Amino acid sequence: MIIDIPPKLRGNSKDPLNALGMSFVGKIETLIPFIEKSEIENVLFVSSTSVYGDDNSIVTEETEPHPETESGNQLLHTEQLLQSNTNFKTTILRFGGLIGEDRHPVHFLAGRTNIENPNAPINLIHQEDCIGIILEILRYALNDKSVWGEIFNGVAPYHPSRKEYYTQKAVELNLALPEFNYQLPTFGKIVLSSKVEKVLGYSFTKTHL
Numbered sequence: 632m633i634i635d636i637p638p639k640l641r642g643n644s645k646d647p648l649n650a651l652g653m654s655f656v657g658k659i660e661t662l663i664p665f666i667e668k669s670e671i672e673n674v675l676f677v678s679s680t681s682v683y684g685d686d687n688s689i690v691t692e693e694t695e696p697h698p699e700t701e702s703g704n705q706l707l708h709t710e711q712l713l714q715s716n717t718n719f720k721t722t723i724l725r726f727g728g729l730i731g732e733d734r735h736p737v738h739f740l741a742g743r744t745n746i747e748n749p750n751a752p753i754n755l756i757h758q759e760d761c762i763g764i765i766l767e768i769l770r771y772a773l774n775d776k777s778v779w780g781e782i783f784n785g786v787a788p789y790h791p792s793r794k795e796y797y798t799q800k801a802v803e804l805n806l807a808l809p810e811f812n813y814q815l816p817t818f819g820k821i822v823l824s825s826k827v828e829k830v831l832g833y834s835f836t837k838t839h840l
Contacts, residue, residue, distance in 0.1 A: 632666060633765065634659070634713075635677035638702045655705040659712060667718045673779045674713055674721040675768060680754055680786060682707040682725060685818040692725075692782045692826050710782075720779035722768060727786035727822060730840050731758035737800040742807030749811035751819025752790035757837035761785060767831045778830065786822040789838050793819075 638655040653661075666674065683690045684697035698704045713721040728736055736755070740746060764785050771778050794811050801808050827833045 632671045633675045638705055656708045659709045663716060672719055674719055676710060676713050676721055676723050678706045678710055678723050678725045680725050680727050680784060680822045683820055685820055687818060688820055690820050690822045692784055722779050723782040725784050726761055727754035727756045729758060730755050737797050737806065740797050740809040741801050744810040745812045746809050747812055747815060748817045748819055749794035749813060750792045750817040752821045753793060753796050754786045754822040755840050756785050756787050757840055760787065760835050760837055763836060764827055764833055767833045783827050784822050784824045785827060786824045787835050787838055787840055789840060790821050
């Protein structure tokens with residue numbers, strides 16, 4: 632079973648369960664008894680690198696998570712909830728910021744001013760690699776090379792600064808340039824995905840996003 636559901640914690644979410652006051656963790660808690668009663672033995676939970684803190688460090692799967700947002704906190708709690716269940720095995724896949732053919736974060740930043748953390752490195756991944764990593768995990772399972780119960784990061788090995796990257800993309804797409812705030816200290820992290828490459832043997836197809 633693959634669980635890939637955005638937390639949707641923002642106030643403008645149209646999710647009716649949010650209106651009932653149910654947290655993301657609560658939604659997964661509601662789902663778990665149905666998994667237990669089914670024949671499902673393995674779960675792949677798509678999480679996020681937001682479970683790691685922005686302390687200007689290099690992050691691997693061995694790094695202890697310290698989420699700084701409500702979304703990150705609920706994702707981490709959900710990870711722990713699923714992996715602690717002994718009725719099935721759960722692998723966690725923590726993706727970076729998503730880029731796709733019709734989705735690029737520069738569109739949210741174009742023309743904005745006073746953007747924080749200009750020197751923080753980017754941690755992004757293309758949709759093609761998201762799908763590729765998921766398929767590689769399933770391929771391993773089909774070949775009896777189980778990676779269930781593991782944690783993987785999914786971030787392209789490309790980490791220019793936010794200012795460098797988003798300014799370049801805005802120029803390429805003929806968008807208004809974002810303006811960054813250098814008055815405050817920069818906080819960020821570099822998320823490594825070497826375990827995906829070493830354990831799964833996966834090679835990223837989109838390294839320059």
